Amino acid sequence: MRHLIGSVAFTAAIAAAASFIDNEFYLRTLFMICVYFLCAAGMNVLLGFAGQKSLGQAGLFAAGAYAVALLTTRYEVGPWLSLLLACGVSAVFGILIAMPSLRVKGPSLAMVTLAFGIVIEKVVTEGSEVFGGAMGIYAIQPLHIGGVPFTMLQWVWFGLGLCLVAHLLLRNLLQGRFGRAFLSLQADEVAAGAVGVAVYRYKVLAFVIAAVTCGLAGALVAQQNQYINSDFINFHLSIFILLLVLFGGSGSLYGPLLGSVTLVIIGALVARWTWIEHFVNGALLLFALYAMPKGLAGVFGSFFRRFGLGYSAGKVAAPSLSASKLPTRSIPQTVEGSLLTADSLNKAFGGVVPAKDVSVNLTEGHIHALIGPNGAGKSTFINMLTGIIRPDRGKVTFLGQDITQQTVHGICGHGVARTFQNLRLFKDLSVRENVLLGQHSRMQNSFVSSFLGLPKARREENKALQKVNNILHFTGLLQYAEAPAGSLAYGLQRRVELARALASEPLLLLLDEPAAGLNPQETAELGQLLVRIRNEGMTILLIEHHMDLVMTISDHVIVLDYGQKIAEGTPSKIQADPRVMEAYLGTSVEAA
Numbered sequence: 166m167r168h169l170i171g172s173v174a175f176t177a178a179i180a181a182a183a184s185f186i187d188n189e190f191y192l193r194t195l196f197m198i199c200v201y202f203l204c205a206a207g208m209n210v211l212l213g214f215a216g217q218k219s220l221g222q223a224g225l226f227a228a229g230a231y232a233v234a235l236l237t238t239r240y241e242v243g244p245w246l247s248l249l250l251a252c253g254v255s256a257v258f259g260i261l262i263a264m265p266s267l268r269v270k271g272p273s274l275a276m277v278t279l280a281f282g283i284v285i286e287k288v289v290t291e292g293s294e295v296f297g298g299a300m301g302i303y304a305i306q307p308l309h310i311g312g313v314p315f316t317m318l319q320w321v322w323f324g325l326g327l328c329l330v331a332h333l334l335l336r337n338l339l340q341g342r343f344g345r346a347f348l349s350l351q352a353d354e355v356a357a358g359a360v361g362v363a364v365y366r367y368k369v370l371a372f373v374i375a376a377v378t379c380g381l382a383g384a385l386v387a388q389q390n391q392y393i394n395s396d397f398i399n400f401h402l403s404i405f406i407l408l409l410v411l412f413g414g415s416g417s418l419y420g421p422l423l424g425s426v427t428l429v430i431i432g433a434l435v436a437r438w439t440w441i442e443h444f445v446n447g448a449l450l451l452f453a454l455y456a457m458p459k460g461l462a463g464v465f466g467s468f469f470r471r472f473g474l475g476y477s478a479g480k481v482a483a484p485s486l487s488a489s490k491l492p493t494r495s496i497p498q499t500v501e502g503s504l505l506t507a508d509s510l511n512k513a514f515g516g517v518v519p520a521k522d523v524s525v526n527l528t529e530g531h532i533h534a535l536i537g538p539n540g541a542g543k544s545t546f547i548n549m550l551t552g553i554i555r556p557d558r559g560k561v562t563f564l565g566q567d568i569t570q571q572t573v574h575g576i577c578g579h580g581v582a583r584t585f586q587n588l589r590l591f592k593d594l595s596v597r598e599n600v601l602l603g604q605h606s607r608m609q610n611s612f613v614s615s616f617l618g619l620p621k622a623r624r625e626e627n628k629a630l631q632k633v634n635n636i637l638h639f640t641g642l643l644q645y646a647e648a649p650a651g652s653l654a655y656g657l658q659r660r661v662e663l664a665r666a667l668a669s670e671p672l673l674l675l676l677d678e679p680a681a682g683l684n685p686q687e688t689a690e691l692g693q694l695l696v697r698i699r700n701e702g703m704t705i706l707l708i709e710h711h712m713d714l715v716m717t718i719s720d721h722v723i724v725l726d727y728g729q730k731i732a733e734g735t736p737s738k739i740q741a742d743p744r745v746m747e748a749y750l751g752t753s754v755e756a757a
């Protein structure tokens with residue numbers, strides 16, 4: 166509420182100050198700050214949060230601008246409706262431009278989006294019949310009230326209003342479940358999927374948000390100028406939008422504001438020397454990348470923190486502990502006591518065959534261990550169970566349902582959580598945020614309720630915080646809750662990953678070498694923790710090389726060697742099995 170009142174008061178103060186300006190150039194500069202703020206706010210979601218590098222924003226700006234131009238001039242649609250429809254058209258282009266992101270990443274994605282921008286630029290330049298080419302489209306209908314077109318001051322007021330709404334809505338979205346999900350994409354897509362984030366869906370959503378804000382900005386420029394031509398749509402515009410975010414502070418809620426205010430004012434100051442404009446932008450981009458990796462928002466943030474005025478976005482007071490019990494979900498049904506069945510799983514990577522007809526039955530409420538020499542196929546096996554690797558043949562059934570072809574996040578949603586052999590934490594996020602991400606699939610707030618900041622979104626966030634607090638307490642991590650996960654000692658990081666997996670309230674927990682890199686005391690503590698988790702009713706499948714740990718805590722041991730199951734049974738039976746000894750010793754017991 167404080168933020169809402171502050172934002173409204175800030176915007177109202179600027180709107181009031183603008184009414185005292187009678188210089189058209191100054192008002193136009195203010196309007197352009199609003200336009201670029203809108204572009205930057207959406208781009209910040211895409212780049213700063215979801216980590217998707219797009220160089221095609223000019224194409225989306227064009228989509229909005231030309232949509233409004235064609236609708237008002239050719240089809241005589243009213244200017245207000247055209248503005249709305251232009252946002253819809255841009256959203257469709259946003260989905261189009263998102264498609265490649267489902268296949269390519271990083272620099273390749275930047276290249277593909279760059280190509281998109283160039284194609285749009287060429288289309289509007291060459292397509293003179295429809296788009297007017299270099300001549301452009303004239304007589305675009307401006308916004309009006311009661312038939313009277315907006316004055317420059319009204320454009321500023323309208324722009325400020327849109328910026329306020331965009332800021333408040335995006336802030337709602339980014340501070341909770343959706344913001345964390347976007348950040349997880351940026352950090353590690355495989356881990357994001359494993360905690361239940363629908364990776365593709367969230368990528369498309371980020372592209373659509375960036376497209377709508379950019380298209381809206383394009384439409385506003387076209388309607389305010391009552392004219393658009395291909396000169397507006399060029400590569401420099403895409404770079405400028407990128408610069409707004411990087412210079413202002415990528416991933417900060419205030420970065421777009423700082424970037425657009427600073428860069429538009431610098432642009433206005435050097436406007437009379439057009440030849441240095443690109444030079445200045447290039448220099449600023451280099452400066453931002455090298456000297457201010459977190460942009461102006463990072464510089465201001467550390468300045469305020471030094472004087473004890475730090476504002477930390479999205480930090481929520483820790484709720485009180487109700488109990489140190491794990492949140493769990495109830496089992497809908499079990500098929501003859503069996504939770505998960507793997508039926509004749511096969512996988513080959515060229516000549517390497519890490520799974521040959523592996524069949525396993527994991528019964529409820531037990532600690533199962535999967536052991537075997539290095540390269541036996543243990544990690545491949547749990548990658549197949551969790552959808553990260555598709556088996557060539559065979560079937561995985563969880564609670565009687567075939568999950569063999571399901572997505573990684575879908576399998577997590579069913580109640581299968583995992584940790585990774587090589588830690589896959591979201592290292593820049595705090596321990597609490599990491600574990601909150603584990604709650605992602607259990608939270609019920611929709612896009613709409615999060616975007617509009619409805620009470621349901623706040624209720625879900627509070628509920629998740631309460632559960633996460635209990636998990637942190639259960640795993641002994643409460644005192645590290647606010648620390649960045651990557652800053653913790655290795656053993657603690659392993660525990661954070663375990664806590665994150667517990668947060669999805671799984672029925673089955675798959676742990677890939679959780680004791681790797683732990684000292685003997687930490688390993689013993691881990692063993693006790695796993696037994697406590699089992700006692701809470703969770704089923705565990707543990708891949709481990711620490712035989713003491715495996716033999717002490719497991720109820721059932723499965724042994725793999727060269728991709729084949731060679732034995733299974735109780736720990737004592739496995740210890741006495743000559744095939745197992747042979748697999749580990751590399752020769753028969755007698756020969757050894």
Ligand SMILES: Nc1ncnc2c1ncn2[C@@H]1O[C@H](COP(=O)(O)OP(=O)(O)OP(=O)(O)O)[C@@H](O)[C@H]1O
Pocket residue numbers: 514517518519537538539540541542543544545546586
């Ligand atoms: N994506 C892949 N492409 C090619 N080969 C792979 C791939 N993943 C695993 N392998 C190979 O499959 C075999 C089994 O690997 P896996 O990681 O499943 O074994 P593991 O039992 O978990 O071993 P460790 O105990 O050393 O972790 C290895 O020879 C490995 O090199």
